[in-house]
Amino acid sequence: MNLWDTITSASANLWRNKGRTILTILAIFIGAFTISMTLGIKAGVNDYVDKQVKNVGRDDLLMINKAVSDDPNKASDEPKEYTEEQGNAEDSYLLDEKDITKITKIAGLTDVKPAESFSPDYIVGKNNKKFVLSASSTDGIDVDLKAGKQVSQKGDAYEIALAANYVKSLGFANAQDALGKKIRIAASSQATKAQSEVVATVVGVRNPSIVNNGDSVVSKALAEKLIAINKAGLPKGMQNQYYAILATVKNPTENNITKLKEKLSKHGYGASTFADQVGMIHSTVDAITGVLTLFGAIALLAASFGIINTLYMSVQERTREIGLMKAMGMGRGKVFLAFSIEAILIGFWGSALGVAVAMGAAKVVNKVATDSFLQGLDGFNLLQFNFSSVAMIMVIIMLIAFLAGTFPANRAARLDPIDALRYE
Known part of the structure; x- marks a missing residue:
């Protein structure tokens, strides 16, 4: 079984219990959405402050x-x-x-x-x-x-x-x-x-x-x-x-x-210097968004236990299937990889959904902010996203999901094929 076959098989197995998988993805989504929104605010405010510093035109x-x-x-x-x-x-x-x-x-x-x-x-x-x-x-x-x-x-x-x-x-x-x-x-x-x-x-x-x-x-x-x-x-x-x-x-x-x-x-x-004075604004924004990001991290921590539970239950349900795969020559490494990919896919779908909704919400929030409390502040987009920040959020969440999935994946890899085939 090559890598692509392993990925497609893991993706199919992931949706055997749709309810459990969806709830786990939603838990990841909440953390990803929170972190995306707070980092978007941080980027938006700091970008506007940097523009104002550039407008000043003097650093001497x-x-x-x-x-x-x-x-x-x-x-x-x-x-x-x-x-x-x-x-x-x-x-x-x-x-x-x-x-x-x-x-x-x-x-x-x-x-x-x-x-x-x-x-x-x-x-x-x-x-x-x-x-x-x-x-x-x-x-x-x-x-x-x-x-x-x-x-x-x-x-x-x-x-x-x-x-x-x-x-x-x-x-x-x-x-x-x-x-x-x-x-x-x-x-x-x-x-x-x-x-x-x-x-x-x-x-x-x-x-x-x-x-x-x-x-x-x-x-x-x-x-x-x-x-x-x-x-x-x-x-x-x-x-x-x-x-x-x-x-x-x-x-x-x-x-x-x-x-x-x-x-x-x-x-x-x-x-x-003028930059020193406005640096306090950067520090304040970073401190506030840092606290909000912490709440997102707590949500991800809770979601990681959901991943462990989802994959652990999957291992329990598929014990005989794992035993059969190992009896047919599938090694520990490939079994571990299959379940790790399932964990990564949960992280991917949760983070992708969270980032996508955050980017959609940003358009609405920016419009409301521009028409209300940011009225007159030309060029100020409260929430901003770029490819690097979005990619960083998704990679970090997928890494967290992978780490959370190592315990059930390792348990599946260590199953004895004879005992697994006898499992009721």
Whole structure:
């Protein structure tokens, strides 16, 4: 009996007791479906995050903060003793001009500048309605745009790329209609509370994103103007304090960035790239899907006992048949192979059914998600599958099925042909 004859014979024998076989396959199906769905979510979310990182277009930008604790591994919940040099809790992580000078001297870094934030009061558009505005500067980072162009990082143009949800609220028909239009942004002095308005041009409309927070973004000149309004009237010492410093890495290889982080750490600073920040999203997604995958693994473990039971009962029912095959010259190896193939076929049909249903369900889930809670997140498919992941799931499940089937297959192979022929 050649391999193909063994496979066809095993397939036929598998369906002698259809009810038992179907129930075992369904148990495998549940595990395969669960694992396929969770891995599909993991692939979909991580793919979207990776797309957002690529859209940023910069891997050479370091955000540098003051390291509050010299040894983060020894961080304590106990309150720290006050010293005049350290100042209050907020002062402990603020940076100033001395820090900029210090960081500028570190080899491998260029274009060192403060990462200043501003606080606008409201925005006024075509319909003259006022809306609270959440906005930030891009610091040279490109954002994913629905329409238009990136805001300028040079010159004195006051430009803004609106968040998509502001377009209709400001009185524009759509993203294209907003391009080139004038809007007004108001900001107030933190010291005097005097309010001023700045006229800016809409040059772009950005897509919503789970990586970037979806704020509107403004040009460098507009950011500087709003910062100046916020700081007007403040004492000079308070005007030159920053929460972070930005620096460009001259040669942004992974090795160089790691070395620069170590250098900065020795000087009392912490540093991170944009990829480091979004890496937390990957970690969170991996942790959640890992837990869900565990439930699928438990279902497969339960199903493996079903395989053992199915094949064990098959061996019991076919004892005389096995004895006859061995009496006719069929060796232990071929008997073991025949029952192992039955186990593998159970794994194959269960995993194939689970993956197929998961892929069909993914189309429905993606459609519902896009029309509801993922609305506006262009290019985000919640569930994604590829050939390699599907093949990996099926191979692993078939391997589990094979291992589960080794006990009854080995028992069948070890049967004595004389005793088996006498079996009632």
